[in-house]
Amino acid sequence: MKLWGGRFLSKESKLMEDFNSSLSFDKKLYYEDIIGSIAHVKMLAKCNILTNEESKTIVNGLNSIMSDIKEGKLKIEGDYEDIHSFMEINLIKTVGEVGKKLHTARSRNDQVAVDMRLYSKYKALDVIDNLDIILGTIKILGNENAVIMPGYTHMQRAQVVTFKQHIMAYYSMLSRDKKRLTSAIEIMDENPLGCCALAGTTYDTDREFTTKELEFKKPVDNFMDGVSDRDYLLELLSAFSIIMMHFSRLSEELILWSTKEFNFIEISDEFSTGSSIMPQKRNPDAAELIRGKTGRVYGDLMSLLTTMKGIPLAYNKDMQEDKEPFFDAVDTVLKCIKIMNEMLGTLKIKKDNMHNAVKRGFLNATEAADYLVNKGMAFRDAHSVIGNIVITCEKKNKAIEELNLDELKSFSDLFEEDVYEFIDYENTISRGIKKEM
Template identity: 60%
Template sequence: MKLWGGRFNKDTNELMKRFNNSFYVDKRLYKQDIRGSIAHVKMLGRVNILRKDEVDKIINGLEEIMMEIEDGRLKLEGDFEDIHSFVESKLLQRIGEVAKKLHTSRSRNDQVAVDMKMFVKDEISALISKIDVLIECLKKKGKENEYLMPGFTHLQPAQVITFRYHLMAYVEMLKRDKKRLLNAISLLDESPLGSCALAGTTNDIDRDFTSKELGFRCPTKNYLDSVSDRDYLIEILSAFSIIMMHLSRLSEELIIWCTPQFRFVTLSDEYSTGSSLMPQKKNPDSLELIRGKIGRVYGSLINILTILKALPLAYNKDMQEDKECFFDALDTVNICIEVMIGVVETMKVNKEEMLKSIDKGYINATEVADYLVKKGVPFRDAHEIVGRIVLYCEEKGRAIEKLDLDELKSFSEKIEEDIYEYIDYSNILKKGNKKYILMEVE
């Protein structure tokens, strides 16, 4: 069924039909398209554009189509231009000529706009729930494994922290990711339905009713903007890109940590793969794929930005291309979060390897400098003194805490016996504002 054609003398070229067809992509919007149509028909009845019997017949037909798709009796397939023509065609087959009244006071421009907004609201709500699961998973894994470990800068040992504290850094990132998504949802929470093609309708329709019926905060204010707006997709794809960036950073650290050189964690066999040649290999492919798939999501963001660049108002067919890149990014973020949940839940944390690594890299050197400051030495002088102590330790192959008191005093007479307690790794995190590292901060 074609939703247009009265002013054309020739049929559409078959190549053009295939080129123009978006049904293979936008069929994912069937729930939102049917919900939007039901709300629209109810409104047409309320304002006496349709009779009650017509409204009931159309709604019953739409609900039947929804049920048949849901239980598999009706397949989302066939030679249709888009999801709108599919639904209207199936409705016409079921209820006859009255189906042709469905599209009164509506354009596909505002129809697809409201479909996409509803779809995004539904999907982002589900995605936020998955982010919550990952947050709880990281917190649980950290709480179960609150072991001392080195923190790094430049991938070099820097200062002592705990494994839980390191994971909690990613919890903070994910919390911000949630806020970005929620902010984007709040900005898109206005219904474009009733804007029609770009300039509303001469019929006295009730946009407030359809807005409330579909769960929006209010109707949009400007019809032209309503059908042109895809800002929210840019914002959400930007949020997706940041989520993937965060996941890629966690992936990279876990990849490093599961190498024989670190062995801080061991990935489960469930989320590892092997080599077709080297029988000893256990590869972190789950994490490498998360790290690699970031390119798809970044690409989708650039795609939608490029589509909308310099695009005149109102609707243009270019905008049909927004869905494929958005759906791909959405699917990618969803599966990457799900896989990361599985990786974190099943990985083993190796306490002994972490504790052994503390003895490498002089990661209590800053605390020696702090100790000297407390003894009255200016920080810059303390920094210089500790630098010489580290150089001495490197030459001797010894740790700072293993030096004799006489050796330490040779660098500064301010150093006393109490330095050993001060720079003991088990005590460092109990001093100053470092104590917050050991606290459970939600």
């Protein structure tokens, strides 16, 4: 049964039927479709477009379908064009002819628009909740592991930092990701129900009523915009892509740090795998998969951007292609957050190895230059002096702090005994943390 077949003389080809059908993926929207329909029917009764009895019968029928789906009594499958036709046809089977009044003063265009707004809002809130969980995990991991370690630029040892400082950088990144999602929800929180196909309806409906029922902030301002844009999905996909970029960077560091070359951390057996041929291997597959799935989410964003870029107003069937990329992206992001959270929660930090790695690499060279500046030398001259000291240290296989005072004075008379306290790694960290806080 088609909901639109009245003006057609010939049947749709089976090939076109299969090509056109979206039930296989938009069945995810069954909950949103039902609560959107319930709000719509209640509004029709309030506006005397349906009788109270008709509204009650339809609402009870929709609630019955909801229960049957949740309990597994009704499977969302079969020869239906989409979730909307599935609901309407099964409603008619459940309550009889009155079910045909469900679609009064509504189009599938505003129906699917409200479904997607509700679904994407709920999912974005779910992502925020999961970000809150991993933020808590990161904070605990940092507080329990304030050991010093090398900080890097260009993948070269640069200055001494603490593991807490390093991991809390990701805390800051993910906190901004949470703000981006909160902002996106605020912008998208508008109700398109009542737009109908593109130009509203001749019925005297109440859009404020459905807005309140569905807990939107306000109705959309423009009917054509309400049914024909998916910028809110693009904004969420963009935020998801940035989240995945941050996770990919963290994954890359976890992978590097777990190598024998670094040996800073150990990823638990729960999130590692082995080799089918090399029995000694412990592969960081969880981190590698997160890193790999980042490209998948990027692809979902680019897919929808490309779909939307050439569509004239108002609704076009191209927009059916919004669902699979969004469903894929949000499911991928949620899985990655949960895996990353568990992986971080079971991470073993090898504090001694991190601490020992600081001893080579001249990570206090910048502080040594600052020492000379504090004694009155221009920074560019201090930079040159310390550069020459590093060359000497490399030849002697020594650290800067291992040179005696006479050796240091051979480069500048400004060096005094207090230089050793100034360039001590723990002291440089303490000064930096005070400024950071």
